[in-house]
Amino acid sequence: MRGKELLKQAFALQETARVPWVPFVGVHAGSLMGVSSKEYLKSADLIVEGVSKAIELYNPDGIPIVFDLQLEAECLDCQLVWADENPPAVNSHPLMEGIALEDLKIPLASEGRIAVTMEATRQLREKYPDLALYGLITGPFTLGLHLLGTEIFMKMFIDEEYVHQLMEFCTKVCNAMTDYYKEAGCDVVAVVDPMTSQIGPEQFEQFVTKYCTDVFAHIKEQSLYSSFFVCGQAQHNIEVMCGCKPDNISIDENIPLELVKDICLKNETSFGGNLLLTMALLLGTPEDCERNALDCMDIGGTKGFILAPGCDIAYATPKENLLAVTNLITDTYRQDVIRALDAKVSNAELIDKASYGSSPKVLVDIITLDSGSCAPCQYMVEAAQRACEPFGDRVVWNERSVKTPEGIEFMMGIGARNIPTLCIDGEIKFISTIPPVSEIKNTIEERLNLK
């Protein structure tokens, strides 16, 4: 099972056969096609092409159509400033510039880039009927902040009524956006409200709970699933976020996943996160990303957990890093290898690579997960065995399973990174792909001639 059906199980807190994967691809899809964020976010055709490309590469179970928290704000007269490699930024707050709240109108599905996004959603729905399509909407508090600026924080004390009126308006915008996404064919509506991280739980309950609860109830009425995205240090608000009754809560690396898991499961809410956006995905190596993903998967488990980055994937994130995560999700051998490598080997002394293999006999070592359970490992061991046979006792072969401390010690000492790997006298000769027996024989022979 995969795609939408797998995610439905996670939302319903049922056991999933594997962890569902939802890469939050936003403007990163523009980089996959070599177009700027500005071009990308303004064209339904480019969005369809970019998301299709990301689906092809990253094999997700669900994917956002567009990740841009300025979409509604732009239609509500906030000025935007565009960048080549980032989503746009809000540059003006209409309610601070003489526009009255009563004069703001709920944007229509046919307006501006909302129309572009809905068109892209319709096309992607048709193209990918089995994937979960996420429609992202700006949460009411963050939209309120776009409209009023940081003044909203002070108004919470000096003009509470006004903040409630503003939140009421923003809730109507959220509900209208939900309707547009429903009509266009989305399966999940994600309410992205990062600015709530700046307020305390009591302030959240006073100014946000009622409105977000309304938004999530409306999503449910439309027979859609919901997710509550928050980024930043919002640990103090997870409990009250659960109180708004979303199907899922998704967080970034600022909050420990263990904690979110505990609170969410206690509140019968599924949860997701929290791959490191910058330190692993953008700036790390594929191995860093695998380790980070595996940490998340091991903490999250397979009940109600969705693996996702903490937020919108950065434009320039190397696709190799996301591919490493993609492959790891279905590759249980690789998962076991990484776990084994990360297991602490107490007092292990690494082998001396320089002197290893200096004896008169040729040493053939096959680093495996375990040839009994890993098919490629089994074939590599068999090939090595057959290649060694004709040389009698002049060649000694050993399987080095990384399920044993000695095997890990050996792998680390040799500097091997893949399973299976075949080494001759301590030198890595064949990686992952099983070579023909004759090729292994020739390599052994060359080595014997040097003795």
Add this chain to the structure above:
Amino acid sequence: MADLNVLYESIVNGKLESAVAITKEAIAEGISPQVIINDYMIKGMEEMGQRFQEGRAYVPNLLMSARAMKGSLDLLKPLLKGDTSNSMGKVIIGTVKGDLHDIGKNLVASMLEGCGFEVINLGVDVSSEKFVEAIIEHDANILCMSALLTTTMVNMKEVIDAVEKAGLKDKVRIMIGGAPVNDKFSQQIGADGFSDNANSAVQLAKELMASN
């Protein structure tokens, strides 16, 4: 007689009107501005800082306290003319070139101002040249830079290079902040410190002033 404990409470609870009223009373009664500021107002802000650190207060509370503090300070400043002992220091603050995010930067500016620093806020998308010009023009002690984007955080290094080139590196202390930056990055680019929230930014600014 002015009850200065009420002033302290007003700062903590972010009550501008009552803070201003007590301050006016205290001034009329001839209480020393230094006593009002140091023994009550700054103590109120310190209490808020502590509550923020412990998760008992949040950004809106800090902003309200800073607003009350500023309201009182505005009344006291004219009485301090020529007396620099209560000036915490001059700060230039801005979001670096290419970056238009101002929420975090404005929170830091408000907090610094509320805590007695003189703050010159250059806004967003600020070039290296503008930062350098402002440091010279205002004879600043501290430069604060913000960036929210991984693509613009690198511009912080350019600003530091420009400050160095202008011969100002020994004169001005440099602080950075923003979602993608951390302590390691701060050290890499040669900043004097990093802060991940508005409250600890004030602490850092105080430490940097003390070490100047």
